[in-house]
Amino acid sequence: MFREVEEPVPGPGEALVKVAAFSVNRGETFQLESDRPGWRPGKDVAGLVVQPACDGSGPAAGARVVGHPPAAGWAEYAAVPTGSLAEIPASVPAPVAAALPLAGLTALRLLRASGATAGTRVLLTGASGGVGHYFTELAAAAGAEVTAVTATPERGRRLAELGAAVVHDVADAAGPFDAVLESTGGDVLPRALARVAPGGTLIWFGQAARRPVTLDFFAFFDGPESASIRHFHYAGEPFGADLATLVRLTAAGRLHPEIGRVAGWAETAAVLTDLRERRIRGNAVLTLESTR
Known part of the structure; x- marks a missing residue:
């Protein structure tokens, strides 16, 4: 209204x-x-x-x-x-x-939190929104190997162009991954956790499915042994310096x-x-x- x-x-x-x-x-x-x-x-x-x-x-x-x-x-x-x-x-x-702002700041700060540098293997769920596109381009430019999960091939087309390997189900992601960035929730999160490398990290930054998550402690021993789960939220003023970084990269044709x-x-x-x-x-x- x-x-x-x-x-x-x-x-x-x-x-x-x-x-x-x-x-x-x-x-x-x-x-x-x-x-x-x-x-x-x-x-x-x-x-x-x-x-x-x-x-x-x-x-x-x-x-x-x-x-x-x-x-x-x-x-x-x-x-x-x-x-x-x-x-x-x-x-x-x-x-x-x-x-x-919101999507770009989230992606930029997720990049730092994940430590996605050259050679890091990263799995990103719910990847076809604004955050996913920004993160994929930033992480790929930093040398990370990004696998993006999208619902359909069409929603993953641009992510592939930006440098991601695109799959349409977490089960199809060829892990293990050093970092898993999970924004879907529901039954996707435990399946994504199973793709984390021993000692790796799952960063939980969204709940797009709006469904509760259930985790089994003993599931960690089936692969992601000693892995950690971290909650992430992009907030934290001031935002101006990070906004200026996003603007600079966009103006230079390095972020689209x-x-x-x-x-x-x-x-x-x-x-x-x-x-x-x-x-x-x-x-x-x-x-x-x-x-x-």
């Missing part, structure tokens, strides 16, 4: 951004199910600074920026902490920049946001439905009147 709200008033250390494009994420569609008075979604925005922070921090008025506000980014204006902003060059369009849908903001409801039903590969971006 669309409604008019007051233009946000930036607090200390915040800039007011006129939003040109914002990305919507599948996880946000589930957040819409809960009643949270006063809360509005939106964590990925790109646009113009129209009011710089009163403390002098961050970009000046007129700067093109990408931002990661804590909420309320699905709007014409957003108040964004200056520590969560990065400037974008003219060569990076606003819809492309808007696809970077996979944007499965770009549409006008009036199509929000249809895009959210298609995203939730997995009819969009990669990111979905909605635009307002300007896409500079």
Whole structure:
């Protein structure tokens, strides 16, 4: 439901951004199910600074920026902490920049957490979303051997182009793997754990299936002996430096946001439905009147 709200008033250390494009994420569609008075979604925005922070921090008025506000980014204006902003060059369009924050930050920080460097064998489940595409390109560029699990060949096509070996069931992944990045949950997690090398790590960063997970302690002795399971969440301000890294790699042609849908903001409801039903590969971006 669309409604008019007051233009946000930036607090200390915040800039007011006129939003040109914002990305919507599948996880946000589930957040819409809960009643949270006063809360509005939106964590990925790109646009113009129209009011710089009163403390002098961050970009000046007129700067093109990408931002990661804590909420309320699905709007014409957003108040964004200056520590969560990065400037974008003219060569990076606003819809492309808007696809970077949540998925890109998660992938970049997952790369560090997994230690995916040259020769590391990595298994990534639920790989066909925005995070999966970013992670695959970043990890492959670092020399890691990435195996990506996708539901269909079509959803895995671009991942293969980015350097991943693509399978459509965890059982088909030729392990063992030094690191398994698991975002599906349900019965996939224990099957993915079985692919971890002795002493390796499973990093649990999502629950897309929204089903409970049951693990058998004795299953560790069938292969992933002495393996560890780690919970991961990308959050942790400031985000600006990592956003700047993502922008730099994109501008240099070393990172290619996979944007499965770009549409006008009036199509929000249809895009959210298609995203939730997995009819969009990669990111979905909605635009307002300007896409500079």
